[in-house]
Amino acid sequence: xxxxxxxxxxxxxxxxxxxxxxxxxxxxxxxxxxxxxxxxxxxxxxxxxxxxxxxxxxxxxxxxxxxxxxxxxxxxxxxxxxxxxxxxxxxxxxxxxxxxxxxxxxxxxxxxxxxxxxxxxxxxxxxxxxxxxxxxxxxxxxxxxxxxxxxxxxxxxxxxxxxxxxxxxxxxxxxxxxxxxxxxxxxxxxxxxxxxxxxxxxxxxxxxxxxxxxxxxxxxxxxxxxxxxxxxxxxxxxxxxxxxxxxxxxxxxxxxxxxxxxxxxxxxxxxxxxxxxxxxx
Amino acid sequence: xxxxxxxxxxxxxxxxxxxxxxxxxxxxxxxxxxxxxxxxxxxxxxxxxxxxxxxxxxxxxxxxxxxxxxxxxxxxxxxxxxxxxxxxxxxxxxxxxxxxxxxxxxxxxxxxxxxxxxxxxxxxxxxxxxxxxxxxxxxxxxxxxxxxxxxxxxxxxxxxxxxxxxxxxxxxxxxxxxxxxxxxxxxxxxxxxxxxxxxxxxxxxxxxxxxxxxxxxxxxxxxxxxxxxxxxxxxxxxxxx
Numbered sequence: 001x002x003x004x005x006x007x008x009x010x011x012x013x014x015x016x017x018x019x020x021x022x023x024x025x026x027x028x029x030x031x032x033x034x035x036x037x038x039x040x041x042x043x044x045x046x047x048x049x050x051x052x053x054x055x056x057x058x059x060x061x062x063x064x065x066x067x068x069x070x071x072x073x074x075x076x077x078x079x080x081x082x083x084x085x086x087x088x089x090x091x092x093x094x095x096x097x098x099x100x101x102x103x104x105x106x107x108x109x110x111x112x113x114x115x116x117x118x119x120x121x122x123x124x125x126x127x128x129x130x131x132x133x134x135x136x137x138x139x140x141x142x143x144x145x146x147x148x149x150x151x152x153x154x155x156x157x158x159x160x161x162x163x164x165x166x167x168x169x170x171x172x173x174x175x176x177x178x179x180x181x182x183x184x185x186x187x188x189x190x191x192x193x194x195x196x197x198x199x200x201x202x203x204x205x206x207x208x209x210x211x212x213x214x215x216x217x218x219x220x221x222x223x224x225x226x227x228x229x230x231x232x233x234x235x236x237x238x239x240x241x242x243x244x245x246x247x248x249x250x251x252x253x254x255x256x257x258x259x260x261x262x263x264x265x266x267x268x269x270x271x272x273x274x275x276x277x278x279x280x281x
Numbered sequence: 282x283x284x285x286x287x288x289x290x291x292x293x294x295x296x297x298x299x300x301x302x303x304x305x306x307x308x309x310x311x312x313x314x315x316x317x318x319x320x321x322x323x324x325x326x327x328x329x330x331x332x333x334x335x336x337x338x339x340x341x342x343x344x345x346x347x348x349x350x351x352x353x354x355x356x357x358x359x360x361x362x363x364x365x366x367x368x369x370x371x372x373x374x375x376x377x378x379x380x381x382x383x384x385x386x387x388x389x390x391x392x393x394x395x396x397x398x399x400x401x402x403x404x405x406x407x408x409x410x411x412x413x414x415x416x417x418x419x420x421x422x423x424x425x426x427x428x429x430x431x432x433x434x435x436x437x438x439x440x441x442x443x444x445x446x447x448x449x450x451x452x453x454x455x456x457x458x459x460x461x462x463x464x465x466x467x468x469x470x471x472x473x474x475x476x477x478x479x480x481x482x483x484x485x486x487x488x489x490x491x492x493x494x495x496x497x498x499x500x501x502x503x504x505x506x507x508x509x510x511x512x513x514x515x516x517x518x519x520x521x522x
Contacts, residue, residue, distance in 0.1 A: 155373070155381060159367050159378070163365065166333065168352055210370060214406065215373060216377055
């Protein structure tokens with residue numbers, strides 16, 4: 001059965017893109033979760049929804065419009081947040097509702113929901129074309145290289161912005177870079193995982209990894225393993241049972257989190273910090 | 282040799298003077314205690330010195346260079362904030378946190394060496410969030426020391442720490458100043474500790490009303506009385522606000 005599934009070309013594309021997305025989401029997500037920006041991915045996805053609707057309305061390739069809308073919204077809101085000192089959760093709420101509002105208005109004008117919009121909302125294996133796969137691989141590769149090159153500065157800024165500034169790290173520029181990377185990650189992942197579920201892939205594998213690990217690198221590696229496992233098994237099961245892949249991927253990552261919590265509460269591992277980790281989700 | 286010179290430093294927040302024409306200098310190997318009540322401008326002074334606050338009047342020079350012209354001086358400074366704010370579950374070991382302070386490539390022996398100086402080498406693989414407040418502050422001293430700085434700046438570093446940990450902390454500061462010749466600029470409102478440790482004292486309450494050798498302040502009844510009256514006024518002013 002598995003061999004039969006793996007013989008299809010669209011499945012190759014879905015799995016290759018899925019693994020790239022899993023690696024990208026987990027690494028970028030770790031920085032967002034630790035900055036208490038867990039829902040920022042969700043807000044960016046809603047902004048992307050507005051972009052997808054605009055693209056479909058205008059007849060332009062929706063992913064590119066979504067990318068433009070997400071990146072510009074992320075940068076704009078970061079600037080507004082710094083200038084007017086608006087809190088992080090309020091920024092997320094503004095971005096989330098404005099993206100959704102834009103999408104709903106454009107969809108209403110163009111005569112209601114279409115199959116295309118549903119695929120973007122909940123994810124679809126069939127949406128991942130060869131061009132998409134190449135684009136996702138290129139973006140994921142670039143993002144992972146940037147994070148690797150700026151790893152120490154990004155970790156330090158995430159840990160404590162003031163101290164990072166005193167060490168001469170350009171904190172504001174790094175913050176702009178991180179939100180841009182997050183926007184690109186969300187948009188490139190939305191076709192497979194779905195706009196409504198993408199933030200889970202950013203948050204859940206990282207929270208699960210934090211149960212087991214002590215160090216930052218260890219957490220990042222564990223999170224990547226959990227994310228890749230969830231995405232691969234999610235795609236395979238979703239095809240087998242004809243279910244939207246986004247939902248399956250998230251449910252599998254929730255199952256891994258539940259098992260990890262079970263192991264933790266049984267006392268097999270010692271880590272005092274898990275309860276407060278959960279509060280972030 | 283003067284390594285820090287501050288001239289007529291004035292900072293104004295929404296029409297209120299946080300610092301008013303503050304001038305003093307720090308010489309190499311000084312252990313300077315900056316004392317003053319809450320709201321006296323100690324943290325504002327440090328923010329200016331560290332380049333975190335730029336809308337000040339006057340001039341700040343480190344190693345003879347105006348800090349507005351170059352940020353190179355920051356490489357010679359280790360900074361320990363009042364109570365570093367970080368995510369409690371931050372998944373980093375003590376070694377990783379200390380390594381964050383390194384400006385060059387990470388070298389494990391450098392990290393082990395500074396952890397030994399603060400007596401934490403045996404806990405290097407523990408998660409930072411699992412340590413007590415006192416231990417965490419020692420980690421931040423180690424982080425500040427990892428680039429071999431000439432100057433260590435500490436902003437009320439023992440706030441909220443138990444007395445036993447405070448003593449250990451003070452012992453470490455004394456050793457760094459006397460054995461390693463590190464210049465220390467340290468703000469505190471613990472007058473007893475400043476009297477015991479600091480070689481020089483700067484007394485700040487928006488303006489600087491004393492700067493000199495420690496004995497000059499602590500053996501002068503008039504100055505001590507003036508300091509306590511000024512602190513009391515500030516305290517009452519805060520309550521009225």
